[in-house]
Amino acid sequence: MNSLLRPALPGPTPILSARRRVSPPPAPVRVGSAALVGGGRRCRRGLAVAASAAPSWMEEAGMDVLEEGGRWNPSVSDSYRPAGLPRPNATVLEAQARVCTGPAQTRPLGEEQAMRVLDTILRSAMGELKEEPVSSAQLGAFFAGMTIRANSFPEATQWSEGERRAMSIFWPRLVQVLPPEVKFIADPEGTIMGANGLTGPRYVGQGTGEMRLVGALREVLAGGHLGYEEVQCVLKDILPIGSSSDLTERFEPAMVNHASSMVLNGCHPSCCLRTICVVNDQGFQGGITEGQMLKFMGANIHLSPTQAKILLEDETTGFAYLNLQEACPPLYSIIGLREHIKKRPPLATSEKVQQFVRARGREAMVAGFYHEGYEDPLLMLMRRRIVHAGLVVKGEEGALSMTTKERSAHASKGLPVNHCSGFRTPNRINSSETDGISRESFRVIVNAQELGFESTETPRTDRSILKNLELGLAALGGEKGAAYDRIVLNAAMADHLLGCSGAEDINTALDRAREAIDSGEALRRLMSYIKISHRVS
Known part of the structure; x- marks a missing residue:
């Protein structure tokens, strides 16, 4: 089929597809000394290279480093959690997962759970829970979620009868022991807790910055929204987050900023893009991050933006991983806070639209999202960075990875997985924006089956x-297999949707991604990265 890049995609969201025959998968290949999938033996410490990779890669760039990586790292990602971080109270955290979410996703607590949660908060506030206290961040998140629900959510996700009964029993005692700022969050206007909710209307905070924060919170807790400048002003007062402009390094080739790395996007000679991944070692829902896997294989994951620039420009790698701890230490410092408020780690939502490394040539950004409300703000932030192309993907679990699994007829409402939207530079320039870059917008749903992929479950x-x-x-x-297909699908679609040279046709983009793998080039670049990441430090 003709590329959907020409012309721009108008009207309703189309299904992105192209008919293609798929050859049956060959038998599993043996990699190194062990069959990696479907074999009887497990790859020892993950030390594996493809048969197409020369032994010198193992000796010079891989094996010694990989052995060391095996000693450094355990195999389960939870163990990467920094030992010094105090854990949140599990009882309240479980409740936060239910009540600190959106107007359609919130699941009200039953009376028994609400009673248990409020009793835990009361005992913690009285100093009885020395081993597992409820943190201030948890108190703020829980009561903020309850307040917004009471003030602005639809009836189905407002307080349940069980929550109301539990609160009527516990609040008269809680109001005696909770700090003033928490009582303000729980009832900012005195309209929720009755006669016991008089602290909120009188609370103003201390100092100019805190007073500005209290005013902003009143609007948010009532169900309102703040503008971009308002949020920026408040955060400058209360968070240790500096500007990223002093951390930005520039390099020569074009580049795509990914929240999750796609090695293939920079691994074939004709690709115009280099890939940078900026995340941290706190995986979503205890999952695996790129940094954990690179570290396990022996790569140096503690690179500065300047060192990442060297790897991006190196013709044998073409991608780079920036650890949040090195890229932006102030943002890294709030990882514990994010865990306690039951939210994804920093750089999981709008924070990831940053430019720690910037290209002098063509530049693009890719980000994942789950809730519909993030789609347009993420694209707006990308445009503010003055990039040539931007892409947001509703991947599996709100990440970047599109699935090859066929969508169920009983799938939940809302945007489907594999929904993509964004902007890119067109071939024919019809109009100019204030930044001098012409762009066209698109919205598509990627249908993997119509692109020739078999429907497969996500590898667990x-x-x-x-x-x-x-x-x-x-x-x-x-x-x-399933993993191969997902790598090909995601790499090819990123190239195609971002408007990369040579990827205007979908089938060509898919063939190019397969060639990058089948030729061994992708694996060679990964192994090269492990070696060079130590040289630049």
């Missing part, structure tokens, strides 16, 4: 780094 790895590496390295070694 039980949060094991080792299992992820076994699947990934086998796929990069050419073994066909």
Whole structure:
């Protein structure tokens, strides 16, 4: 079919597809000394390279480093959690997962759970829970969620009868022991807790910054929204987050900023893009991050933006990983806070639209989202960064990864998985924006089956780094299957949707991604990265 890049995509969201025959997958290949998928033996410590990779890669760039990586790292990602971080109270955290979410996703608590949660908060506030206290961040998040629900949510996700009964029993005692700022959050206007909610209307905070924050919170807790400048002003007062402009490095080739790395986007000679991944070692829902896998394989994941620039420009790598701790230490410092408010780690939502490394040539950004409300703000932030192309993807679990699994007829409402939208530079320039870059917008749903992929379940790895590496390295070694298909689909669609040179046709983009794997080039670049990441430090 003709590329959907020409012309721009108008009207309703189309289904992105192209009919293509798929050859049956060959038998599993053996990688190194062990079959990675479907074999009887497990790849020891994930030390595997494809048969197409020369032994010198193992000796010079891989094996010694990989052995060391095996000693450094356990195989389950939960163990990467920094030991010094105090854990949140599990009882309240479970409740936060239900009540600190959107107007359609919130699940009201039953009376028994509400009583248990409020009793836990009361005992913690009285100093009885020394081992597992409820943190201030948890108190703020829980009561903020309850307040917004009471003030602005639809009836189905407002307080349940059980929550009302539990609160009527516990609040008269809680109001005696909770700090003033928490009582303000729980009832800012005195309209929720009755006669026991008089603290909120009188609370103003201390100092100019806190007073500005209290005013902003009143609007948010009532169900309102703040403008971009308002949020920026409040955050400058209360958070240790500096500007990223002093961290930005520039380099020569074009580049795509990914919240999750796609090695293939920079691994074939004709690709115009280099890939940078900026995340941290706190995986969503205890999952695996790119940094954990690179570290397990022996790569140096503690690179500065300047060192990442060197790897991006190196013709044998073409991608780079920036750890949040090095890229932006102030943002890294609030990882514990994010865990306690039951939200994804920093750089999981709008924070990831940053430019720690910036290209002098063509530049693009890619980000994942789950809730519909993030789609347009993410694209707006990308446009503010003055990039040539931007792409937001509703991938699996709100991440970047599109699925090859066929959508169920009973799928939940809302945007489907594989929904993509964004903007890119067109071939024919019809109009100019204030920044001098012409762009066209698009919205598509990627249908993997109509692109020729079989419907397959998402490979489950039980949060094991080792299992992820076994699947990934086998796929990069050419073994066909679910992991291989997902890598090809995601790399090709990113190239195509961002308007990369040579990827205007969908089938060509898919063929190019397959060639990058089947030729061994993708795996060679990964192994090269492990070696060079130590040289630049």
